[in-house]
Amino acid sequence: MKAGPLDGDENPCRPRHFLPVPAATTALVPQARTLILSRNRMGVTGAAFICAFLVIGARLAQVTLLTKPDAELTHLIQPAVVKPIDYGRADIVDRNGVVLATTLDSPTLFAYPHQITDPADTAHKLARVLPGTDEAKLRTRLTATDKKSFVSLYHHLTPSQQYGVNALGIPGLEFEPEQRRIYPNGALAAHVVGYLGVTNNFSAGLERSFDADLGTTREPLQLSIDIRLQDILREEMEKTIADFSAVGATGIIMNVRSGEILSMVSLPDFDPNDRDNAIKETMFNRATLGVYEMGSVFKIFNTALALDSHKSTLNSIYDTRPITIGRFTIHDYHPFTRPASVTEIFMESSNIGSARMVMENGPEVQKAFLDKLGLLRPPAIELPEIGVPEVPHPWRDINAMTIAFGHGLAVSPLQTAIAASAIVNGGVLRPATLIKHADGYVPNGTRVVSEHTSEEMRKLMRLVVTEGTGKKADVPGYLVGGKTGTADKVSAHGGYAKKALLSSFIGVFPMNDPQYMVYVIIDEPHGTKKSYGFATAGWTAAPAVSRVVARMAPLYGVKPIEETPEIHRAVTLDLVGPGRQVAEVD
């Protein structure tokens, strides 16, 4: 008989396979039946449990390994993340990353007077930490006999002042968090950066035009402005204003290839941090909002038109006797005594010659050309302060003649700078911008004059500096070229005020391959002993441009060029005819 290991064992709890196998013939005893029954029950229960565990296991595997985590749930189980402080408005930085506008915590200090145990001592301590506070006044505020629950003590604390107050450890003092827009460079780029007002309507400059972007993105807004150039230009213009007791000035430095504006200054200026005390007139941006009759710098456009339309060549000769139309007579500041060539007319800035040149093309063509240069429409620039040019209507012959030398059409300095950069950069007008381009990016432009005309204009402008009215703009080594412009300002009573001048100089360098333009306009300069009484562009704006170029060129890595006779010939023109001594005036 086959049996388990322990024969004859009567233990009912012994597992089945250990039990002796009962003989088939043996009848089931009652104990055995109970045993089978309980064993079956245990088997069923065990199976149920195994099933349950299998289901749980499968579900666990599904949830942990196979399912993608639910975003909402993941968020819940993430540890609390401390968010970096959000200032609500992005910074504005210059092209090198120098902060021009930023938002800082600037809390207000207030106190619960009933919690202050020693008002006199508190007032004494606070007055030492907070500048400009009066100890006695603080004490009265802190003593507060009325039922006021709290009093505000000081607005716009700086971080160090806040630290100072905290260090005092006085209970009952609290800070109300507040934020404030700060302009660390003060007045230096005030007209470009602008300021942030209570609402957008009270803002100005780029703070206004980029209001939405600054509020949504947290990336700083990088301008094309270079704060170093801003300082150089401002300093040199301030010097000129002081030297010639002028009422104001404006200047633009521009990359003539890319259209980036590297500097834009309007004087007098204001401190955007202290707007409440600023004089309203100083907030006026002369560079973009002011429109002026530019005077002889317009001869750049007039000569470019004459050359580009092939109506004149550099050697075309024009009559230089005064022109009289109706009650107007066009004179020259320093008249020729003989007919003059286009080169001489440009070099010596002859109004009469310029007027005769434009009449070869007529008013229609001139108008179309100036329109193509963007001088008849408000320029496209990121600033909200844009002056609308004053365009004569109708545009008659007399208008054409005066516009030829820059009178009778008022445009903003920015427009003039954009148009002039197109003339010198090879003839392509590119949109100007105050926002930094990616390195090497040059926006598409429209051709306004031919490559050849542009080259001739460059040579003419170099000639103005070597031989003509702009000698004081020269900087040895940097081949400065340019054009002077001295306009009579329109007086308040209509007509031209003879004593009030607008003297300007458009300087471009280096003239063999122009890169940068420095444009300076001096408003109402007065002659001095040093300038022999002259207040014309050659004596006021040209030296300022020269000083700016001398300081800026090394900063921008422009390599100086020794002007050998060969190079001189390559970048300028030989005068046809006898030539003559040119007075250093406009």
Next chain:
Amino acid sequence: MIRQPTLVALALCMTLGFTLFQVKYDVQSLEDQLIKIDRQAATDQEAIHVLKAEWSFLTKPARLAELSDRHLPLHPLTASQIGGFDQLALRADRPAAPQIAAADRDTPVESVLQAMQLAAYKPATPRAPGAAVKPRTVQ
């Protein structure tokens, strides 16, 4: 009497339990650390933000110019102070040093110069006078 599988199961259970708690506490402490670091980062960011503004304020060009005037004997750069490598005399133009002459006794200076000339002369498009003096910008 405890049998082996039971023992193994028990040990496994204890190890798992212990590991679970270990991991849980590790995670918790890491989370605490994370929060602390985050908070520190936020504080530092805030400080950097303020310091940037202060830096910009303290490095105003006018202020730097004034400080430089007061403390440094430096003046703005002028064009005459800038030169290029082409302005330096060629080594071949200088009187040959005796050591070199001794080493290269077999090679006459004339033939070296000719070789240099040949190497330099590669007829290409004739350069415009403007291009010949094109200044290089370093920005």
